Amino acid sequence: MVINMFYRHIFPTSFGYAGILFQTRPFLVKRILLPHWNKAGLLARTASCSEKKRAGFTQDLSPCPKEEVPGECLRLSANIQAYFRGKPIKTNWTFLDITGLTPLQHSVLEAVADVAYGEVKTYSEIAAEIGRPRAARFVGTTLASNPFPVLIPCHRIIRADGSAGGFSGGTNLKERLLTLERRLFCTHRRPCSGLQHRVE
Template identity: 40%
Template structure:
């Protein structure tokens, strides 16, 4: 059964979505101010709130630390990338290597992932990122230095980059 944990961060409420047995991180959700809106997709899919799973609590604590201005480690062993194509996985792994406080353009990520001229593909892959913050899609910007689109909205992206002193 799928479960989720609400995370109260300095930027608002986020979530850690997971399957419990064996533990697999399904998704993270960016902070929002509306708790009902954050929970609605989980509730409509009959997911259960679980505020006690130790691994989920560790990931939640990492998200809290991130939104308090700290760099965090990516929990690769519990993230299931198998649902993504090899090209998407390559993009996610490159984006995960963008250091805290730095950015890369969509084109740079495409080249580093071995997908030259696939900047739009990188953008689409980032738009479908199930693990925002952990796979820091907010660090991917347009080639002109502007922030570009973001699932949590451009103001949140700019705020996260400012938190990291990257923008």
């Protein structure tokens, strides 16, 4: 009988401490934790009942010993660290646990995953892409509980008036990520006119 274990992997980034909640056998990412300036604060978040419920865990999470962290998890954390230094990251669905999503929620995340680095779209545009042009609010609700932020770049979805809109990591972090991407986007001498969000 295969016993599935659930772990957390916390690692530093240039934006603070981030985390991956995952299961083993097979390796599946249950949730990505956005950066927190304080490691203790991030650890407290992983211990909260609400966070475990969102990630689909029914047991306490243990830190994974460094020598036992799966290679897939180490590569993913390295890619996330690189992202926060300004390097684009590709969405790899192979290790993402999407079993808790409805087909419509999955379609929202798929559409958002296709929004390129340095670009933005509105909630209404995503709703139209999934064939539900009046479902902008549903898109927003789905993205508010996106279990894989950064990997599924929900921060690239903004309001129709050009303002940033909500984000599970807070509006300030959302605007910082958009600014980070815009900086690299422009550095590569691509047109920046596609970025319509306002960053005060």
